[in-house]
Every structure is written in structure tokens, then in C-alpha cells.
Amino acid sequence: TFPEDKIKRSLISAVRTAESEMMQQLALNEKLFRSGIDGDKHKFDHKRMHSMFQFMKKSRQMDSNIAEMLLQATQMLSRSLEIPLEDLKRFRDFGAKWLAVTSPFCKPRLPVCDVKALYRTIDGSCNNRQHPTWGMSDRDQLRFLPPDYDDGISVPRQFGFTGTPLPSPRLISNTIHKALKSRDLRDVTDTMMVMQWGQLLDHDILDTPVMQGERKQINQATAYIDASYLYGADSETSKKLRAFKRGFLKMTKDGLFAPHEDQFNCVKKQANSYCMKSGDERLHVVPGLAAIQILMLREHNRIARILGSINKQWNDEKIYQETRKIVIAINQHITYAEYLPKILGRQTMKKFSLYSTEKGFNTVYDSSKDATISNVFGAAAFRFGHSQITHNIGMISYNNSFRSTNIEATFNKPSLLFTDNNLGTDNINRWLCQEKGGKADRFLDAGVRDKLFFDEDGKSFDLASLNIQRGRDHGIPGYNAWRNWCGLPVASHFGTGAGGLVDIDSDVAERLKHLYSDPNDIDLFTGGLSEHHVHEGRVGPTFACIIGRQFHNLKRGDRFWYENNFRKIGFTEDQLNEIKKIKLSHLICRNTNTIYMARNAFNVKSIRNPFTLCYTYDDLDFGLWKANKPRRTLKFLYPPILPMMHLLPVFG
Ligand code: HEM
Numbered sequence: 243t244f245p246e247d248k249i250k251r252s253l254i255s256a257v258r259t260a261e262s263e264m265m266q267q268l269a270l271n272e273k274l275f276r277s278g279i280d281g282d283k284h285k286f287d288h289k290r291m292h293s294m295f296q297f298m299k300k301s302r303q304m305d306s307n308i309a310e311m312l313l314q315a316t317q318m319l320s321r322s323l324e325i326p327l328e329d330l331k332r333f334r335d336f337g338a339k340w341l342a343v344t345s346p347f348c349k350p351r352l353p354v355c356d357v358k359a360l361y362r363t364i365d366g367s368c369n370n371r372q373h374p375t376w377g378m379s380d381r382d383q384l385r386f387l388p389p390d391y392d393d394g395i396s397v398p399r400q401f402g403f404t405g406t407p408l409p410s411p412r413l414i415s416n417t418i419h420k421a422l423k424s425r426d427l428r429d430v431t432d433t434m435m436v437m438q439w440g441q442l443l444d445h446d447i448l449d450t451p452v453m454q455g456e457r458k459q460i461n462q463a464t465a466y467i468d469a470s471y472l473y474g475a476d477s478e479t480s481k482k483l484r485a486f487k488r489g490f491l492k493m494t495k496d497g498l499f500a501p502h503e504d505q506f507n508c509v510k511k512q513a514n515s516y517c518m519k520s521g522d523e524r525l526h527v528v529p530g531l532a533a534i535q536i537l538m539l540r541e542h543n544r545i546a547r548i549l550g551s552i553n554k555q556w557n558d559e560k561i562y563q564e565t566r567k568i569v570i571a572i573n574q575h576i577t578y579a580e581y582l583p584k585i586l587g588r589q590t591m592k593k594f595s596l597y598s599t600e601k602g603f604n605t606v607y608d609s610s611k612d613a614t615i616s617n618v619f620g621a622a623a624f625r626f627g628h629s630q631i632t633h634n635i636g637m638i639s640y641n642n643s644f645r646s647t648n649i650e651a652t653f654n655k656p657s658l659l660f661t662d663n664n665l666g667t668d669n670i671n672r673w674l675c676q677e678k679g680g681k682a683d684r685f686l687d688a689g690v691r692d693k694l695f696f697d698e699d700g701k702s703f704d705l706a707s708l709n710i711q712r713g714r715d716h717g718i719p720g721y722n723a724w725r726n727w728c729g730l731p732v733a734s735h736f737g738t739g740a741g742g743l744v745d746i747d748s749d750v751a752e753r754l755k756h757l758y759s760d761p762n763d764i765d766l767f768t769g770g771l772s773e774h775h776v777h778e779g780r781v782g783p784t785f786a787c788i789i790g791r792q793f794h795n796l797k798r799g800d801r802f803w804y805e806n807n808f809r810k811i812g813f814t815e816d817q818l819n820e821i822k823k824i825k826l827s828h829l830i831c832r833n834t835n836t837i838y839m840a841r842n843a844f845n846v847k848s849i850r851n852p853f854t855l856c857y858t859y860d861d862l863d864f865g866l867w868k869a870n871k872p873r874r875t876l877k878f879l880y881p882p883i884l885p886m887m888h889l890l891p892v893f894g
């Protein structure tokens with residue numbers, strides 16, 4: 243029977259002990275982390291770079307520690323009662339009693355919604371009226387399938403289906419994900435931008451902090467595609483980023499860079515380089531990411547300047563929100579019209595209704611859809627992009643001279659952005675649009691597979707191993723479980739014929755057979771990355787299914803989706819049609835000193851995608867944003883290309 247009293251007493255004391263242990267741990271973590279922030283570059287080693295990448299924002303540490311504390315309390319309770327966790331859970335009413343004791347510790351902050359709000363909130367709350375926390379920042383990730391932990395609660399998968407230990411992540415990485423030098427690792431048509439946009443998008447919708455012993459995954463970003471990497475995902479950060487003047491975001495005086503970050507979030511290699519603040523702390527991980535984030539920042543301020551000048555009566559808040567709304571729409575449009583079709587192919591795009599229409603409204607909102615990012619998407623499926631990373635970061639200057647730096651020399655180092663008279667950002671963006679990208683296959687480049695966060699002591703990480711281990715830490719079920727969830731045939735043997743690994747090459751299947759003792763054990767990252775691509779796509783059927791489902795939810799579950807015909811919060815049809823003309827190439831033309839760009843920045847130059855002079859690309863017709871009297875005539879007041887006049891001397 244249920245030892246009522248004893249449980250209650252033990253529970254309270256377990257919670258108290260766990261609480262005090264967590265407080266000590268928290269203080270220690272903080273001390274360790276800050277100790278690196280003294281400008282001593284020797285302390286900026288590979289481990290710090292990794293924890294920097296996944297640092298938990300301070301305001302959030304408490305919440306997550308409560309979860310950790312409760313977990314510890316459960317374990318203590320099971321020990322003190324000498325009842326295994328599994329059995330404890332089976333006691334009648336245990337759940338309810340547990341809640342009664344612990345609920346004072348978890349008080350989720352419920353958002354208060356303003357029903358008349360015209361714009362998205364910064365933290366994504368209240369997007370869904372019935373479920374105001376759906377897709378909001380700082381909330382748990384969603385489970386498409388129940389977690390798979392060895393003890394049913396928190397111990398990562400270590401043993402396979404037949405009870406034998408799982409292979410080590412590094413061994414899997416060496417066997418399946420190690421590229422052979424002789425292989426051509428470049429894609430035929432994709433540019434590097436495919437990789438770079440993928441990472442930017444990932445950082446918009448997902449930011450999973452990692453803490454020692456953490457077993458619960460939260461998302462610090464807003465799930466919605468709302469450029470939270472640019473605006474921040476909590477009000478404190480968003481305020482730090484705003485200039486509070488005519489809708490502008492803070493920038494350096496020359497209008498070229500994001501503002502200085504007073505705290506140390508990157509390695510400053512040169513005296514004139516500095517770390518930058520942005521909505522997402524990870525912008526410095528590779529210079530390509532910083533370059534595209536800075537591009538978006540320039541676009542915001544460019545649009546704000548125009549809106550502010552044609553609507554003199556608008557105050558800072560109005561200009562900021564209207565500009566933000568346009569920039570978010572541009573992000574959604576590029577993602578669904580240019581990026582996703584490349585990754586998923588036509589069939590998956592259709593299956594999940596992902597295509598944007600070419601013109602006009604496309605009202606797709608479904609309030610029963612939860613946009614929250616799923617665990618499996620972030621811990622495995624969307625990491626497919628790691629195979630598109632190449633060994634170098636290139637720069638193409640305005641006069642077409644090219645230089646290249648090994649990727650391992652650039653992690654968390656912004657110095658390339660400041661080269662060439664501070665035109666590094668432009669040079670990197672040009673390279674991203676012209677260079678052939680890494681091929682999406684099962685291989686990861688040595689730059690990230692052997693030398694991720696390479697430090698001065700020669701120590702580094704393996705991104706493939708991290709991905710595999712992260713999948714296990716997050717309790718992501720194995721390959722077969724996901725095949726089944728997707729309605730795809732599951733494998734009962736390692737052959738590639740019927741009943742086997744039907745979507746995998748036989749030589750890879752053979753390698754998997756040597757690694758794992760049962761097909762059910764195959765880690766999803768590894769199995770998914772090993773599949774043949776779906777027609778016209780860059781991922782196999784299993785990842786296409788998981789990624790397709792996630793982007794379906796992100797579109798249908800977003801009340802502020804740019805194509806929705808919702809008066810007040812949406813665009814007018816004319817405005818929407820203007821936005822639907824925009825391509826990523828236009829943004830690069832308008833915000834760097836570039837003379838020509840191929841129309842499709844995700845495809846390499848070809849007869850069908852020729853270099854085109856930037857000034858021939860139309861800008862948005864801002865006359866349609868003029869309050870009271872929308873007119874089209876203003877188009878010609880703002881030339882299609884706004885050259886960055888202050889940069890012109892470099893041509894001389
Ligand atoms: C040079 C480029 C990149 C580097 C250096 C990089 C590095 C990393 C690192 C270190 C992590 C954390 C690994 C861990 O779990 O410990 C990570 C996570 C992740 N990466 Fe990348 N990555 C890059 C590009 C990409 C691209 C192109 C994509 C997708 C198209 C991508 C998708 C993801 C996702 C979804 C996560 C999980 C994020 C989260 O849960 O917060 N990454 N990456």
C-alpha cells in the first residue's frame with residue numbers, strides 16, 4: 243500500500259535538499275562561466291566556446307533549475323523509500339500528491355494577452371488566443387513521440403534493444419560521417435547560402451540551452467519564424483537592441499555593424515574587432531552567420547528610415563513594429579518560397595501544404611495547430627544542415643578578388659567581418675551566394691567533425707558525435723520508431739531489401755550492421771542522414787517527414803502568418819503582393835555594395851540564373867505603407883536600389 247505519511251515527509255525533505263544543492267550548483271556554474279570572461283584568451287577553450295553556444299540566459303536559469311531540482315527530489319525519494327522510480331509512479335494518486343507538494347515550486351508565468359494587439363509579442367505569447375503559451379519562448383519543446391530514456395525518466399539511452407551497449411558516438415561518427423578526401427563534397431547547384439540560411443532559420447526558431455545534468459529541454463527562442471534572432475525573444479533583450487528613435491535598431495555609427503556587446507561573447511583576435519549584440523547570442527559561431535544577421539539588421543534600419551520619412555506622424559513604436567512586421571514577412575517568404583522547396587522537394591512541400599501562393603492571400607491559420615518546436619526536429623532532423631558545412635569561409639570582394647580561411651580558424655572569431663575596410667560582411671555574403679555549397683549527404687567536413695571549436699591547446703569537438711549524443715540525452719527514440727511515426731516501412735534486418743533499410747545504400751547498411759546489434763537501435767541523426775534524398779530534396783524521407791511536419795505547424799499555427807487575410811493584423815493584398823516579389827538576392831543587393839547578383843541566391847549562377855544588375859531589382863513599393871492615403875506613386879521617389887553612398891569611396 244501507499245506509505246502516505248512517509249511519502250509526504252520524504253518528499254518535502256527531498257525537495258528541500260535538492261533545492262539547496264541546486265542553489266550551490268547554480269552559484270558554481272556562474273562562477274566557472276564568468277571566470278573565463280577576463281580577456282585571457284587562453285581560457286577561451288573549446289569547452290567554453292561550446293557552453294557559450296548553448297548558454298542559458300540568466301533569467302531562465304532558475305526555471306530550469308526547478309525542473310532539475312524536482313527530478314533530483316524524485317530520485318532521492320525513490321532511494322529513501324527503497325522503491326524503484328518505475329514502481330513509485332504506479333502508486334495510485336502518486337501523481338496528484340507529488341503535484342500538491344511540488345506545485346508551489348513551479349509557478350509558470352501565464353502571459354496576459356492584449357486582445358486588441360496589432361503586432362506579435364516579442365516572446366511569442368498570445369499568438370494563439372486559446373493557448374497563449376504555444377510557440378512562446380522559454381517553454382518546453384514538444385514531443386512528437388514519447389521520450390526513450392533507459393530508466394523511463396532521465397537516463398540517456400545507453401543500451402540497445404537486445405540489451406547490449408550502444409556504440410559510442412565517436413565510433414559511429416568515424417564509421418558513417420567521416421568524409422573521404424577523394425569525395426566531391428560540393429553540391430552541383432546549391433550555394434553556401436543554403437547552409438547559411440538553414441542555420442539562421444534554426445536560430446530563429448530554436449535555442450536549447452544545455453546545463454550540467456539537464457534532462458528537460460526548453461526553447462529560449464520563439465518557435466515562430468519572427469526574426470527573434472534579430473529582435474530578441476524576451477522583452478529585456480529586445481529593449482537592449484532598440485535605439486528607441488524613429489523605429490531603429492541600434493547599430494554602430496557607420497551603419498555597418500551590430501552594436502558592441504559589453505559582455506564577452508566572442509574571441510577578439512584583432513584590436514579593431516569586437517563582439518556584437520544581437521537577438522540571439524550565437525551569432526559569432528561562424529562569420530557567415532554574423533554576416534547574414536548583420537544584413538538583416540541593415541534591412542530593418544533601411545526600411546525604418548523609409549517608413550519614418552513617409553509617415554512623419556508615426557512614433558518610434560509604430561515605425562519599429564511596422565518595420566518588424568515587414569522584416570518578419572520577408573523571413574517567412576524567403577524560407578517558404580526559396581529555401582524549403584530546395585530542402586524538401588515538391589512532393590513533401592505539397593503534402594504538408596508548405597508552398598506560399600505566388601500572389602494574393604492564402605489564409606491558412608488553424609488555431610488547433612501548436613507551432614512549438616519538437617524535440618526531434620532540433621536534436622536530430624534539422625541538424626541535417628551540418629553536412630552542408632564546408633572546410634572554409636570565403637570572401638569575394640567588390641572587385642572579385644577571393645580569399646579563404648579554414649573554418650576552424652573562425653569559430654567565435656568576428657575578425658573576418660572587419661577585414662577590407664570593414665567590408666568583410668559584404669564579402670562573406672557575396673561568397674555565400676556564389677560558392678557551391680556543401681553537399682547534403684551523410685558526411686560532415688573535418689572542420690566540424692574533427693576541429694569544432696578548435697582551441698589553442700589543440701582541443702576540439704566532433705559535431706557529429708555531439709549530435710548523436712544530444713539525441714540520446716534528449717530521449718529521442720531510434721530510427722525505426724520515427725520511420726513508423728512517418729508511416730514509412732521499418733527495418734527488421736540490416737539488408738536493403740524488403741523489410742530492411744530500404745532507403746539506405748547497401749554499403750552504408752553494411753556499416754550500420756557492424757555498429758549496431760539491432761536496426762531499432764540506429765540513432766536517428768545517423769539513420770536519417772544516411773538515407774537517399776527524396777526527389778528534388780536534400781534530405782531522405784524520414785527527415786523530410788519530420789521537417790515537413792514542423793514547418794507545417796509553424797505556418798498553420800501562426801496567427802500572424804504573412805499570407806493570412808486578417809484585417810488589422812495582416813497586410814493589405816497590395817502590400818502582400820509586394821512582399822511576395824522579394825528574394826534574398828534583393829536584400830543583399832540593397833544592403834551591401836554589390837553591383838550584380840544572381841536572382842536566386844540559393845542557386846549557383848547558370849543560364850537560368852544569370853548575374854543580374856542590382857539596380858534592376860525593384861524595391862518594395864513603400865507608397866502602400868503610407869498611412870491614410872495608400873498610393874503607388876511613391877515608388878519612384880525611392881529608386882529600386884539604394885546604393886550605400888558612404889561606401890562609394892572604396893571604388894575610387
Ligand atoms: C558553420 C555552421 C554551423 C556550426 C559551427 C554549428 C554548430 C552547432 C553546435 C556546436 C551545436 C550544438 C551541438 C550540441 O548539441 O552540443 C549545433 C546545434 C544545432 N545546429 Fe548547428 N551548426 C552550424 C550550422 C547549422 C546548420 C546549417 C543547420 C541547419 C540547417 C544547423 C542546425 C542545428 C540545429 C537544429 C541545432 C540544435 C539547436 C538547438 O537545439 O538549440 N546548424 N550546431
Ligand SMILES: [Ca+2]
Nearest residue numbers: 446464466470
Ligand atoms: Ca522565432
